[in-house]
Amino acid sequence: MNEYETVIGLEVHAELSTKTKIFCSCPTSFGAEPNTHTCPICMAMPGTLPVLNEKVVEYAVKAGLATNCEISRNSKNDRKNYFYPDLPKSYQISQFDKPLCEHGYVEIDTEDGKKQIRLLRIHIEEDAGKLNHDEFGGGSLVDLNRAGVPLIEIVSEPDLRSSQEVEQYLRKLKSILEYIEVSDCKMQEGSLRTDVNVSVRKRGETKLGTRTEMKNMNSFRSIVRAIEYEANRQIDVLEDGGKIEQETLRWDEVSGKTFSMRDKEDAQDYRYFPDPDLVAIKLSDEYIENVKKELPELPETRKKRYLEEYHLTEKDANIISSSKYLADLFEKASEICNNPKVVNNWIISDISRILNETEMEPIEIPFDYKQLAKLVILIDKGTISSSIAKKVLVEMFENPRDPEEIIKEKGWIQISDEGAIKEVVLKILSENPQSISDYKAGKDRALGFLVGQAMKQTKGQANPQMLNKMFIEEMNK
Numbered sequence: 001m002n003e004y005e006t007v008i009g010l011e012v013h014a015e016l017s018t019k020t021k022i023f024c025s026c027p028t029s030f031g032a033e034p035n036t037h038t039c040p041i042c043m044a045m046p047g048t049l050p051v052l053n054e055k056v057v058e059y060a061v062k063a064g065l066a067t068n069c070e071i072s073r074n075s076k077n078d079r080k081n082y083f084y085p086d087l088p089k090s091y092q093i094s095q096f097d098k099p100l101c102e103h104g105y106v107e108i109d110t111e112d113g114k115k116q117i118r119l120l121r122i123h124i125e126e127d128a129g130k131l132n133h134d135e136f137g138g139g140s141l142v143d144l145n146r147a148g149v150p151l152i153e154i155v156s157e158p159d160l161r162s163s164q165e166v167e168q169y170l171r172k173l174k175s176i177l178e179y180i181e182v183s184d185c186k187m188q189e190g191s192l193r194t195d196v197n198v199s200v201r202k203r204g205e206t207k208l209g210t211r212t213e214m215k216n217m218n219s220f221r222s223i224v225r226a227i228e229y230e231a232n233r234q235i236d237v238l239e240d241g242g243k244i245e246q247e248t249l250r251w252d253e254v255s256g257k258t259f260s261m262r263d264k265e266d267a268q269d270y271r272y273f274p275d276p277d278l279v280a281i282k283l284s285d286e287y288i289e290n291v292k293k294e295l296p297e298l299p300e301t302r303k304k305r306y307l308e309e310y311h312l313t314e315k316d317a318n319i320i321s322s323s324k325y326l327a328d329l330f331e332k333a334s335e336i337c338n339n340p341k342v343v344n345n346w347i348i349s350d351i352s353r354i355l356n357e358t359e360m361e362p363i364e365i366p367f368d369y370k371q372l373a374k375l376v377i378l379i380d381k382g383t384i385s386s387s388i389a390k391k392v393l394v395e396m397f398e399n400p401r402d403p404e405e406i407i408k409e410k411g412w413i414q415i416s417d418e419g420a421i422k423e424v425v426l427k428i429l430s431e432n433p434q435s436i437s438d439y440k441a442g443k444d445r446a447l448g449f450l451v452g453q454a455m456k457q458t459k460g461q462a463n464p465q466m467l468n469k470m471f472i473e474e475m476n477k
Helices: 054-066 163-177 220-239 285-293 299-310 314-321 324-337 340-358 369-379 386-398 403-410 418-431 433-442 443-458 464-475
Strands: 004-015 078-081 089-096 099-110 113-126 130-134 140-145 150-156 192-202 210-219 247-252 259-261
Touching: 004 163, 054 099, 054 113, 054 150, 054 163, 054 285, 089 113, 113 163, 113 210, 113 285, 113 386, 113 433, 163 192, 163 220, 163 299, 192 220, 210 220, 210 259, 220 259, 220 340, 220 369, 220 403, 285 314, 299 340, 314 324, 314 340, 324 369, 340 369, 340 386, 369 386, 369 403, 386 403, 418 433, 418 443, 418 464, 433 443, 443 464
Parallel strands: 210 247
Antiparallel strands: 004 150, 004 192, 078 089, 099 113, 113 150, 130 140, 192 210, 247 259
């Protein structure tokens, strides 16, 4: 296996966050009843004419500038001809030889240091509809709500060499698109989908092998698994003296295997030609400069600022700045509670853990920065202990509401009454004489054990600082 090298190129489709579709005024919001966000234009009724949404061009240019692309001053729309049941016109309006953005790059971190993944192009196009398969009726229903939703397609050069590099690249690209606010990148809603092209070749060879393509993948985990499986499958075929067929594959998450769908189309199969109903897209230097001025702080810049301004570790700054939603949560909560170190710790530890366990994206966090800041303030005031705060955070995820409301409702307010705490301390000491002897013999862990027992006794509600102090005082008498 080590004799071979995997070569990967990606085509990433990101739905743009415009309020209306690319060529009509229908809304783009997700989750509406089937076929309620449609009109004669996006349903391709005879005699209708498309009108390009200017915001789509602006968002594409933003994406190009944020990924170091050259922006075309003279671009156009083309018709990409193919038949599919959810494509009403039997062609898709896309861009062929004159895309809006070309020759950019995205920089990723690898084991060998920084690596630039070159971008061939970024172009605009319309999305197709969606087929809802009815397993009981044995047919499929067409929902055209998504038809005409604007996309940018970001095409990389075949510069990626492993599934790990692919994940790094996709996460970085997702982060950039979130920061510049051109796409919400909700993979679970199909806002960010990836076509993965995989080929293998002997190490040292320069000629590319025959590639296969896996379409419309919208999970980092699935993409990593699919690349590793497909690369190994191709190597096995070549080692057995076989030949790789250029084809489109379907990844099956359950079996962990790829299956053939159809021969892979080349550009000539689509019979591209300029769309006669749409005028050329001509951009002035002034327009591009104005879009550039509107670009916000990007992930790398924000990471550097966190290292300098908040003195975060490299690892923590990487995690928080990688998501605009986590970064905004961190900054805004820190501003209110004036305790960035503690806010950082909550995001890096408990919040990140819950996101991983529930497979949630940061954008899906059900509480805001004000509620997180209030949680930190309640700990700082001594209203609740850190152990109780962990329970409050879980409740904020499961049944979102104000943390103060949660602790009152659950009776989780911290016990700071000296008399009540002394009573617990004396009880724990009377039950654990050996721990007293261990502490006096210099075994510091004995104190931790006693405090732990007291916290257990009070269901985590006793003030841990007061417990520590009182245990020491009583054992030193």
